Structures are given as C-alpha cells and as structure tokens.
Amino acid sequence: MDRFRDLSRRLRREQTLAEARLWQAVRAHRFGSRKFRRQHPIAGYIVDFVCIDAKLIVEVDGATHGSASEVARDSRRTRDLEACGFMVMRVQNEDVRTNLAGVLDAIWMELHHRATL
Template structure:
C-alpha cells in the first residue's frame, strides 16, 4: 500500500508541473472532449506514471520532449512500452513538436487508435 501511495504522490506532483505541451493536449482530451473518450493524466500504471491514459480504450499517450532522444532514454522508453503493452495497453508516442505544430493531427491519431479493434 505504501508503494501505491508513493505513485499517487508522484502522479500528483507531475500533474502540478506538467509541460506546456501536456497542458495543451490535456485541454483537448479532458472532459470527454475527444469523441466521448475519458482520459486521465499522470496516471499510475504498474511501476510507471503515464502522461495520459484511456482505461476503457486501453490507450496510453506519452508526450516526449527533447530529453527522450538519447540512447539511454530510448532504451528506457522501449522497456516502458513493452511493459505497458504486456498489460494490454497500446502506447502512442507523440512529441512536443507534434502537439505544438499539429494538434489536430495528434487528435486524429488518438481517435484512430481508439477506433481500432482491441485484442
């Protein structure tokens, strides 16, 4: 139980200091604004706190900034994706630039992922 409390506190802290790209995407996803799908932000799943998740759609959205371009970060992100997929989630990664320069395209990609049949 103590570990779950630690993840909840971490998630709360991450929500308080979200990036501007995350804030912009959140405004488009919150309150079921995207085709009625419910999203949570900075939500704990297993040992991770994901940027956004639709639990009913089994979709995780990760917004990656410049810090995700190094070899170590790419390896960590790949492992994170593997674990989340093993739990039945699909992971969609978008960049900060995608959110800033093409938010409608990001939302189309999210909607497309949610409409795909789930295994």
C-alpha cells in the same frame, strides 16, 4: 501506492506546455465520449495520458527522449505496459505544439481501431 499518488499529483501540477495543451483537448469527455486520465500510475509507471476503456496510453515525449539510454528506457517501459494489454502511442512535444489537430486525429484513429478489436 502513496509514492505513485504523490508523484502523479506533482506531475499534474508541473505538466509541460505540450501536456497542458493536449489535456485541454482530451479532458472531461471533450474528445468524443472517451475519458482520459493524466499522470496515471500503471504497472509501476506513471503514464502521461490513458484511456482505460480503450487501453490506450499516450506519451508526450520531449527532447530528453532522444538519447540512447532514454530510447532504451522508453522501449522497456513500452514493452512492460503492452504486456499489461495497453497500446502505447508516443507523440512529440513539437507535434502537439505545431500540429495538435494531427495528433488528435492520430489518437482518434487509434481509439477507433481499438474499438474494433
């Protein structure tokens, strides 16, 4: 557990610009009444953002997530997290940078959908 806590802290300090931008939009209940955590350990992984109550994970993917090995790794990670009852939503760094409102709309729609389940 200490390993995950230390890594989570390091990832929070070294967040990407897209992660920082999205965090500013969803932190401290700024996104409706939903509480998000960032760089949070779940099931042996550290997820970028999670709303525990809605069981929604938002992963911000950069260019490194395009190789065949990374796609396979991300698929395995998604399956493992979904097996824990979470929905994993993936957004691209570029989308956060150029269309933050669209990304936030997509997150809002998923939160609303999950509230009706």
